Amino acid sequence: MSTAIAAEPAAAAPSSAVTVKNVTFGRLLRSEWIKLWSLRSTWWTLASTAVVLIVGAVGFSALIYFITKEAGAEELGMMGLSGPGALVWGYPVASLVVAVLGCMVITGEYGTGMIRSTFASAPRRLDAFAAKGVVLALVAASLTTLSLAIAWAVTLPLLPEAAAVDLTDGADLRVLYGTVMYVTLLALIAYGLGALIRHTAGAIFTVAAIFLVLPTVFNVALIGASRYEWIGTIYKFLPDVAGSQITSAGPSQAAMLAEFAGVEMLDPWVGIGVLALYTAAVLTAGAVRLKRSDP
């Protein structure tokens, strides 16, 4: 123990000397903001997200550039390639990285015991839970928006006219903010699962199982057993499949596969609504557990 000891513990100042204000939601947001940015893991996950989105967009745009140059613009449509598709190409990986952050902001507190300090300073637990969720959602949405904006700017010179991103076009624009919505909802659903499971590895595994493993399993099932209609019904209501419809300008890969199996996908807006409902359900369950059981 090398730290020096204050020789005379200064007499605790009279209460009036220290400004202590009421706990408000705004102050909880400020506290959660400080907490988020004072951990290295936040910087790592957010930097990875931006890199994946931007590098993915540049790489895919370069591919479009060469295909246009070698084979002509007509090829793009046949191959299902588009400018908006290029910009958001990295989102499945990026959203999972953001989901890891979503889990960790809450499981990290349970794992280290920090949660007790959090609830001691904010004994209205649901307020603290909400403040954390708002900060997470704001950061996830802002970062995705910013990354896509950078991706758009750096790919401007690469994308040929046939695959240009038209920001005045409703469908093109929808892909971009649809991706922001998808990533943000994924961060929140991961956050809710983190509050339910209270364990970093367990929560991340669950997110990966729902958003990676389940769709893959159903992909195989769709092809192998397309005569069972219920498989298609479940497939289109999977959180990932429903929510990701909004992230593609044309028919998505999943939609093409579903069409092959004779399943009609959900409308993009209905799909993102379904994902939002799943998120709300998981957050509610997380909030109930947070409120009911001792940290």
Next chain:
Amino acid sequence: MIEAHGLAKRYGSKTAVDNISFTVQPGRVTGFLGPNGAGKSTTMRMIMGLDRPTAGTVTVNGRPYARHARPLAEVGALLEAKAVHSGRSAFNHLRALAATHGIPQQRVHDVIELTGLESVARKRVGGFSLGMGQRLGIAAALIGDPKTLILDEPVNGLDPEGVIWVRNLAKRLAADGRTVFLSSHLMSEVALTADHVLVIGRGRILADTSVEDLIAASERKHVRVRSPQAGDLASLLAQKDAVVTTLEPGVLEITGPDAASVGELAAAARIVLHELTPIRSTLEEAYMSLTADSVEYRSEDSRQGTTPPAAGGASTGEPVAVGTTPSAAGAQATAVEGSDR
């Protein structure tokens, strides 16, 4: 002020805290004393609204902790070292806590200075020693300049200087008129720091008294005498209403008269004494006798203790209490004063 009424916490079939009621008054240091696993930490977590009581209520300064608009100004708690994210620096941890109550950054610097953490404040808490973790916990407890302080085993892991610092700090805070509630499993620590003591064992309050009264009430004073004429002395003493026990042939333990009276009585009757020793039981023994039957984890040493059970105490007649007190450690600590040679 902390007030608990019928407070209980059960985990499945295990009862951690069993229907306890107590009041912790401001202006003095109240020790919360009990063996490990007695329910101290659970009680403290219930006061802070972290653990939900199975039954009963507990209020701080008149209302449940969670009902306060400025909880950190009411209660500061060190519940365990490192209730802190290990990846965050001490400074940022305190800054985040302060932000919830709009506490200015200057206060963060002040408590860092007060707890002597300046040199490590910017380092991540994961690399802190237990002692530094305790200091950070105390800094966090003090940040809102609270009227009530709850300190769970505050001297754990501290070096001797740190232990003295915590003792002085607790006394100063109480002298300011604050409520200081401090737990320990060490009687000596509580005796040095606290004015009042709550003794808890197996989830029940065994004593709620001033430290002085606890010592006085459980103190056994007796005189050990070795004499070739032990039998004559014993019958003489019996006439004077003294309680005499024959420990072994020629050795008596006398409760009642002090050593001087015994010596004078022997001289008057021309009885030869080979030894005349006043024996006082220590504070540790008082504590041992109170909590003897409520110790959850018992070492082999104390289980085989050969010393006879202490008189009085809170023996509830449970079989486990028989012949187990005081422990070897307690016997070792027995003070032998003023041997008459």
